[in-house]
Amino acid sequence: MKKINSVHNMKQFFEQDTVSLAKNLLGKLILVKKNNELLGGYIVETEAYLGVVDRACHGFEGKLTPKVEALFGKAGTVYIYTMHTHKMLNIVSCEEGNPQAVLIRGIEPVINIERMIENRGKEGILISNGPGKLTKAMGIGDMFNKSKICEITKKFHKVSKKSIYDIENMQENILYIDFENSKIPKNIESSARIGIPNKGIWTEKELRYFVAGNKYVSGMKKSEFKDECWK
């Protein structure tokens, strides 16, 4: 069994099958550079959208419209979709032309939480416990559409003798991922996807994955919060 989760080869990581990618993205630290500052958080909730056969997927039956072009791109392409004025962040999987992707539905804020509170006008779990909320918190919008996710670049800081983020050499409006500083969930739970009624078997399928007990999972009840949800 290949441990693809620990592979730092971006291409291979994002080309794994969509369900595996949805699970393996849990715990990953994603970052953006906004106004010369870094913002970031751990992914805690995802959903898999399985392309031409999936009635709930924007690539169902291969229907290609201008707004979904990014979904047909290469693995690692960012696909932004607008829903009720809210921006949804997806990461495309599979080979070019196969419209499958993982929707990011929740993050645990880690870097620059203050700025995220300001961007959202809310604090606590309301910063990012939903797909439209986390994009607002991180300043992710249409300018990210069709961009490619990048592995973070670091430089060695002589004084502290540590690797630190090389912010000057990062681009704005690009999604970064930091494999080294990511977490491993203790338990992953699954459920049907949210907001997908009347789609036959595709309504029922358990294609939503989340870190058990994490506060930033959408709809997670207070009684189900766990302090220790990472290994």
Place this chain on the structure above:
DNA sequence: AACACGATTCACT
């Protein structure tokens, strides 16, 4: 040009 429909969020009860 008109219409229907959401991969949602928020403010209620």
Place this chain on the structure above:
DNA sequence: GTGAATCGTGTTA
């Protein structure tokens, strides 16, 4: 838990 707000997008005429 329920309902309203809200508007971009694709379809049809």
